[in-house]
Amino acid sequence: MVQEGVTRPARVCVIGGGPAGLAAAEVISAAGCAVQVVERMPSYGRKLLMAGRGGLNISHSEAADRLLTRYGSAAPWLAPALAAWTTQDIRDWMAGLGQDSFVGSSGRVFPTAMKASPLLRAWLERLRSQGVVLHTRTEWTGWNPQGHPTFTPTQEGACLPPELAPPYVPDAMVLALGGASWPRLGSTGAWVPVVQGQGAEVAPLQPSNCGFQVRWSDTLRARFAGTPLKPVALSFAGRTVRGEVVVTATGLEGGALYALSAALRAHVAAHGSATLLLDLRPDLTEQVLAARLASVRPRESLSNRLRKALRLPPLAVALLHEAGPVPTTPQALAARLKALPITLHQPQPLARAISTAGGVMHTACTPTFMLSAKPGVFVAGEMLDWEAPTGGYLLHGCLATGRAAAKGVLQWLQHPHA
Ligand SMILES: Cc1cc2nc3c(=O)[nH]c(=O)nc-3n(C[C@H](O)[C@H](O)[C@H](O)COP(=O)(O)OP(=O)(O)OC[C@H]3O[C@@H](n4cnc5c(N)ncnc54)[C@H](O)[C@@H]3O)c2cc1C
Numbered sequence: 001m002v003q004e005g006v007t008r009p010a011r012v013c014v015i016g017g018g019p020a021g022l023a024a025a026e027v028i029s030a031a032g033c034a035v036q037v038v039e040r041m042p043s044y045g046r047k048l049l050m051a052g053r054g055g056l057n058i059s060h061s062e063a064a065d066r067l068l069t070r071y072g073s074a075a076p077w078l079a080p081a082l083a084a085w086t087t088q089d090i091r092d093w094m095a096g097l098g099q100d101s102f103v104g105s106s107g108r109v110f111p112t113a114m115k116a117s118p119l120l121r122a123w124l125e126r127l128r129s130q131g132v133v134l135h136t137r138t139e140w141t142g143w144n145p146q147g148h149p150t151f152t153p154t155q156e157g158a159c160l161p162p163e164l165a166p167p168y169v170p171d172a173m174v175l176a177l178g179g180a181s182w183p184r185l186g187s188t189g190a191w192v193p194v195v196q197g198q199g200a201e202v203a204p205l206q207p208s209n210c211g212f213q214v215r216w217s218d219t220l221r222a223r224f225a226g227t228p229l230k231p232v233a234l235s236f237a238g239r240t241v242r243g244e245v246v247v248t249a250t251g252l253e254g255g256a257l258y259a260l261s262a263a264l265r266a267h268v269a270a271h272g273s274a275t276l277l278l279d280l281r282p283d284l285t286e287q288v289l290a291a292r293l294a295s296v297r298p299r300e301s302l303s304n305r306l307r308k309a310l311r312l313p314p315l316a317v318a319l320l321h322e323a324g325p326v327p328t329t330p331q332a333l334a335a336r337l338k339a340l341p342i343t344l345h346q347p348q349p350l351a352r353a354i355s356t357a358g359g360v361m362h363t364a365c366t367p368t369f370m371l372s373a374k375p376g377v378f379v380a381g382e383m384l385d386w387e388a389p390t391g392g393y394l395l396h397g398c399l400a401t402g403r404a405a406a407k408g409v410l411q412w413l414q415h416p417h418a
Helices: 019-030 046-054 064-069 072-083 087-096 117-129 191-196 218-224 255-259 261-271 286-294 302-310 314-322 330-338 393-414
Strands: 011-015 034-038 101-103 108-111 133-135 138-143 149-153 172-175 202-208 227-236 239-247 251-253 274-279 340-344 355-360 377-379
Touching (some): 019 117, 019 172, 019 393, 046 117, 117 133, 138 191, 191 202, 202 261, 227 255, 227 261, 239 255, 251 255, 261 274, 286 330, 314 330, 330 340
Parallel strands (some): 011 034, 034 133, 172 377
Antiparallel strands (some): 202 355
16 A cells, blocks of 8 residues: 555554564555564564364354453443454454364354464464564564654663664554563553553553452361362353362362452452352252262261262362351251352452453544554554453454454555545
């Protein structure tokens, strides 16, 4: 693309080589712009690769209106981007990169290869073939007093790539710098003061899809730290999620808990703690539990009764003891096993969370994800102020906003003063 009154292709700099940045680079380079992608790590897409370790859940197959609800209060903001890049679009795009996909039994979408590496390899190859220049080990550090982006090599003694050496003045930029979870994979949240310094509002970064601290007894911690428990159902604030949890030395982790983490985090922030209810036998009703408990000889020890009647593992029995005096009648015990209270305290640190809540606020952006305070600079991906549960919604949101920001760049290059 050539800007009005300019004879060279428009220059666009994308910062961040994660899914959002690469999605933006793909759209912008396909339109004929000269795109450089700048990544501070030695390679691209490290968090994407990590996400692919247990199977890359890249989207969800549920109906679009249901999928949109997963983005909570950010849904109206993200709706146009998600409508323009649907689950089927993601599957077609993957197929175009030679990566077939399938819908798992839970409705989640995965590449057939499961891993992220073949997809990422093919994606980078496509970007190179579209003329994108990919830099690694180069950090964007902000803007100089003239408003030009500044970069620094992350390797001691290294020089900046000549394409980025001053006076490199791109016509537009996309920031896709990620959140601040798992900082060793590259995204650290160091961009927050830089972006705030330009006058853009940033909601505080917080852990999302995260574990919570629990004050376990020494006995439980010593015997069960690292032990998973499934199937369980967790309930909080009227929502129930089935799945797995893992007891750790400092608290509780696991997919079922992550799904409730936004509501739990808000409650803990307001009240200091939150009471989670754990159903230790979600597949059986309270009445069935009570009948089975009543059928076991009362002379047996509690552990034996619970093991024999309900096949509850030792961790479940230990959790029952943690929750205070154990009810004695089968009916009361059954009720407790269906709603075992666990007091959660602070969320685990952001560095250990799957994703980040908070970020560049809706009010700081135009509808095409341009920073109102910094015309020509667009933002995408997890650094925006939205959160979603696991289930493919995170990557879907990052890809969709990356592409939407890219389209915003193309529009803006055509009509910079519109
Ligand atoms: C363990 C784990 C498992 C996950 N599993 C899933 C899953 O199955 N499904 C799902 O949907 N989501 C999953 N996620 C979340 C998903 O990976 C992220 O939401 C997604 O990668 C965010 O994309 P992004 O492009 O916005 O940011 P990132 O992927 O974080 O990329 C940002 C990039 O910007 C670079 N960068 C940052 N600052 C600078 C700078 N100043 N200069 C240059 N480069 C910079 C970083 O090095 C990084 O490479 C998982 C996350 C984790 C941690």
